[in-house]
Amino acid sequence: MPPSPSRRDLLAVCSGGLAVGSAGCLDDIRGVVDPSRTRTHRPTADLRLTLERPGDAEERVLVHNDGDEIVQLRSYTLDYDGRGTYQLDTIPLEPGGVVEVKTTGDVDGVKGGSPRQFLRGANFDEPLCPDGAVTLHGPQGMVVTRVDCAQATETGR
Numbered sequence: 001m002p003p004s005p006s007r008r009d010l011l012a013v014c015s016g017g018l019a020v021g022s023a024g025c026l027d028d029i030r031g032v033v034d035p036s037r038t039r040t041h042r043p044t045a046d047l048r049l050t051l052e053r054p055g056d057a058e059e060r061v062l063v064h065n066d067g068d069e070i071v072q073l074r075s076y077t078l079d080y081d082g083r084g085t086y087q088l089d090t091i092p093l094e095p096g097g098v099v100e101v102k103t104t105g106d107v108d109g110v111k112g113g114s115p116r117q118f119l120r121g122a123n124f125d126e127p128l129c130p131d132g133a134v135t136l137h138g139p140q141g142m143v144v145t146r147v148d149c150a151q152a153t154e155t156g157r
Helices: 007-020 022-030
Strands: 047-055 058-065 077-079 085-087 098-102 108-111 117-121 133-137 143-148
Touching: 047 133, 047 143
Parallel strands: 098 117
Antiparallel strands: 047 058, 058 098, 077 085, 077 133, 108 117, 133 143
16 A cells, blocks of 8 residues: 655645646646545444443443445544543454453553453443433544443443
């Protein structure tokens, strides 16, 4: 895959297009920018959320990749209905992979196996989903998926 263009490359393309207006510049840029490297949620990515409660003071949100391609979760966020937001870090979520975000924990790790399961801790003081919903937003704020808190699965420890 070719490297992403630098700002200088884009300016060089646009400076030639200024005489024809911004439409000409945008047409020229489309030939320089590789759309697969932009930071947006690809419509072909198939992400799903589930919510588990293993105990009274615990909850975890799981982000599942049900698709056929790796999804880079950089700049994705979990929004707990305005009670808190957790930004996922750069995680290459493989097909079949899962990111487990423990709401009240401070965890950062990976479980073995294939595909890998990533463990993260949002480090909030208390569970944030007694009611409402948890929403996964893509890099530009687009709603990707959500899960109602009432759909939480009670699990054993």
